[in-house]
Amino acid sequence: MTDLRVLSGGESPPTYLLLHGLGATADVWSGLAAVLGDASWVAPDLPGHGGSPPLPSYSFAEVAAAVAGLVDPRGTVIVGHSFGGVVGLHLATCPGVLAVVGLGVKTAWTDEELARAAALAERPAPLYATRGEAAQRHLRVAGVEGLMFEAPEAAVVETDAGWRPxxxxRAFGVGEPGVAALVAASPVPVVLARGEHDRMVPASSGVRALPGLGHNAHVEDPASLLNLIKPPF
Incomplete structure (x- = not known):
């Protein structure tokens, strides 16, 4: 496990391993952590996000390997949003994993969408004159602009040339996630859900809908996840 920035709390089993989406940080789970009561939870900044160092290259498997040490072998429910949901599916075979809950996981990608993502991975990080501008960019990329009013301290860095998220x-270049195959191969129950108004993830059979919510349902209404993440799955 790389030297990750990790938030945690609670003591009661099982442990909830909370994995954020692309461009975000562990701080997006603060609302869910607040409604988990005394349940144990762990939320890392994924590699190349927030206060966690980057990887030499990015794939879903490599990101999963970097956080696998956070799986509690005594019992862990993995809850992942979007990108983090796919990472969670790669961890399904780890000893102690009880279930994987994927929220807002895009299961089908077109060649055009994958090409756009690969192009984004090749672009240099944008630079800004002020921390505020870089923080606003972070909120926009993470998809939480208007849902979170401040970017966490770890979300932006100052360089000699200015501020940047x-x-x-480069993490945009992880490629096609292969969700169907991962779900089929999972040895533990998998729950997939989406906000009813999630424009990134179309409604499909077997994916539960959270009424009135969008792509970042865990930020909009954290309590809406409670029935998804507690047994029976």
């Missing part, structure tokens, strides 16, 4: 844009 901490997010390593």
């Amino acid at each position: 901490a997010f390593d844009q």
Whole structure:
């Protein structure tokens, strides 16, 4: 496990391993952590995000390997949003994993969408004159602009040339996630859900809908996840 920035709390089993989406940080889970009561939870900044160092290269498997040490072998429910949901599916075979809950996981990608993502991965990080501008960019890339009013301290960094989001844009190049195969191969229950109004993830069979919510349902209404993440799955 690389030297990750990790938030945690609670003591009661099982442990909830909370994995954020692309461009975000662990701080997006603060609302869910607040409604988990005394349940144990762990939320890392994924590699190349926030206060966690970048990887030499990015794939879903490599990101999963970097956080696998956070799986509690005594019992862990993995809750991942979007990108983090796919990372969670790669961790399904780890000892102690009880279930994987994926929120807002895009299961089908077109060649055009993958090409756009690969192009973004090649772009240099944007630079800004002020921290505020870089922080606003972070909120926009993370998809939480208007949902979170401040970017966490770890979300932006100052360089000699100006301020920039901490997010390593090379992570855009992870490629097609292969969600169907990962779900089929999972040895533990998998729950997939989406906000009813999620424009990134179309409604499909077997994906539960959270009424009135969008792509970042865990930020909009954290309590809406409670029935998804507690047994029976």
